Amino acid sequence: MGPPAINARKTECIHGHPFTTANTYWHRGWRQCRTCNLHAVKAYRTRLETA
Ligand SMILES: [Zn+2]
Numbered sequence: 139m140g141p142p143a144i145n146a147r148k149t150e151c152i153h154g155h156p157f158t159t160a161n162t163y164w165h166r167g168w169r170q171c172r173t174c175n176l177h178a179v180k181a182y183r184t185r186l187e188t189a
Contacts, residue, residue, distance in 0.1 A: 155174060
């Protein structure tokens with residue numbers, strides 16, 4: 139019983155996005171929220187462009 143097991147029972151990410159098949163992908167055994175990842179990439183690009 140570790141963090142991945144606890145994470146697997148959740149139905150939404152830490153930001154409240156639903157963990158649906160379309161919104162979820164696996165990375166190294168961890169579930170990743172596509173919406174959050176998209177936002178993270180967007181923010182990262184914005185930082186690069188404005189830096
Ligand atoms: Zn999310």
